[in-house]
Amino acid sequence: MKSKSEEFKTAMAIIRERIATAKRSGPHGGFIDYHGYISVCHDFINILEDEGKAAEQGNYAFAYSVAALIQINCAKLAGTADDAEKKIESAEDLLFRFDIRYYDVLKELLSEKGVWEQEYSGLLTRIGDNLPYHMYMGILSKEKEIHKLLNEVHKYPATVFTYGKHLSAEFPDAVYEICLDEIRKQAVEADNRIKYKKVCGSIKNLFEYGGVVEADNIIVELKEKYPRRPAFLDELNSLTVKLSKKRHTAKS
Secondary structure (H helix, E strand, O other), X not given: OOOHXXXXXXXXXXXHHHHHHHHHHOOEOOEOOHHHHHHHHHHHHHHHHHHHHHHHOOOHHHHHHHHHHHHHHXXXXXXXXXXXXXXXXXXXXXXXXXXXXHHHXXXXXXXXXXXXXXXXXXXXXXXXHHOOHHHHHHHHHHOOOHHHXXXXXXXXXHHHHHHHHHHHOOOHHHHHXXXXXXXXXXXXXXXXXXXXXXXXXXXXXXXXXXOHHHHHHHHHHHHHHOOOOHHHHHHXXXXXXXXXXXXXXXXX
16 A cells, blocks of 8 residues: 555656646647647646646645646746746745755756856845755755754754764764763653664764764763663663674774
């Protein structure tokens, strides 16, 4: 049985193929004329009408995604300077409607126009102000804005286990300190083996970020602080063995 995510991907793949078929049918001899545009537009309208039923059934995310895809493809059919501006406007609108995929589209369009460098800083600021932090951080990571990314990790310290590897090369001490604080918080809240494993997973991450000594020390600290949690001690001892093997493998 397919998950909802897989069903969504399959449905969108079918829509993309219908759009591609419509666009292939429009041009003649490599050129698309007025009648070709009309033909493609009619096909796009048919797609929208067919998938509009999804909205009636409450599947708003799918219906919106189809509409957004049609909108972008309509913009791509244009070829004048004014139409290029419409493409940029559409991509920006979709980006700020929380569809992070259109960041790359917008970047490409602005680069083609030759204004990416001058628009980049302001766009990044607006993204930070208007989009959820995890989307903003994903873009910072992609653009290698590591100073800004570290600032965000300080604001949302749990994300250190997402971006720690990326940041530890340049900011090892800061990353290790945040990791240790988060590990201690996790340990305080841990009250079953699943949560103990999560703590140990975070220690393993710290180790892999280069905080070898810090990982050893926090294991000792947690053993001393929680001597009456046998399941936790068992997980910490198991982790110690695994990290020891990793050291041995690294030296070989």
